Amino acid sequence: MKIVNIKGQIELLSGLHIGGGDDTMKIGGIDNGVIKDINTDKPYIPGSSLKGKMRSLLEWHIGVVGIGDGNPFSSKLLNDSIFNDDAKKNYAQNLLKLFGDKECAFGITRISVGDCSLSQETVDKELKLSEAKYENVIDRQTGTASNPRQTERVPAGVKFDFDIRVKVLDDDNGDELVSMVKQGLDLVANDYLGGSGSRGYGRVKFHIED
Template sequence: MEIKRLRGKIKVITGLHIGGGDDTMKIGGIDNQVVKDVNTDLPYIPGSSLKGKMRSLLEWKYGLVGISGGEPFSPKFLEDAVFNDENMVKKALIVMKLFGTTLTEKDKKVLEKKGLSERDLGITRVSVSDCHLTKEMIEAKKKGRKLTEAKYENVIDRCTGTAKHPRQTERVTAGTEFEYDIRVKILPGDDEKELLNALKEALELVELDYLGGNGSRGYGRVEFIEEGE
């Protein structure tokens, strides 16, 4: 087994909101805060948020979402007639190899019918670390750079054309940079290039879509700047 790495920087292009819990209500405070490190109070991107977005978009790109009905793809869905196409089976296996799947007895029987081995599936191969601020960003903050901002959101009354129900959403500011570190296990018999290319494709899809919440409002546009494996 080998472990390969994809690492680099995530540059925030438009305000980024990945919510963090706040068990206190502050009068006049921000309603929707971003997630922050409990010790440093600095914003970060949870690895689970990035990994979940990568998997979701890759399943959309590979045509798996309509078949699974919105569930994470698993072997039981291989019974669908669309998987008479070997190319579709190949795409489904890439997703399940990379991101893992829970193998039920039904899943195992479906794999057996398809002549596929359960050896390659199961536990996720991909590990996505939490993405913390770059050293340059931390230094910039010490010099006064703002890493977050409060943006007002509201609803427009269709009859009067006026805004109502204002609320504040906290966002990571445009230009902020985080470090990402993605690791993937390559087992004997794997097509290493195929798996790494799928991960890179998933990152490209996140760039084209968005990360975090409120993407339809223009939030969460990001750029991945790769620094090598």
């Protein structure tokens, strides 16, 4: 077995919101805060958020979402008629090797996505790490705004370091697994990360180190 590291930076092109699940109410404060490190009170991107988004988009890309009834793709669906050629079936098997299979047909999960902390560049520039964005619901008949709320975002320009590690077992095609990881990052860059993507949140760019 060998382990391949894919490292780099995530640059925010628009405000990013990944909720922190704060259960305290603050009068006049933010209604919907971002997740922050409990020790430093600085925002970060959970590895689970990036990994889950990559897997979801790759499943959409291969066209297996419709056969899973909303559940993550698993090996028990490999006999579906959509896998009518070897190349597509091999791609699906690599996806299960990479991200895991609840049926455990392909052994251990190959990918490990670490939490993404603020880059040293962002720290050195002393960039603002939080912004409050007001949002409203527009009454369709009167055209007036109602139900104002504040959502916290990490602003555009902030960068996070990411570190993805891929286990390549003896029978694996390492090039195919690494290529799938990079394709997953490309799909996220062309879609969004975090919440409220339809409103322009979460546009990102990945800078992969050589």
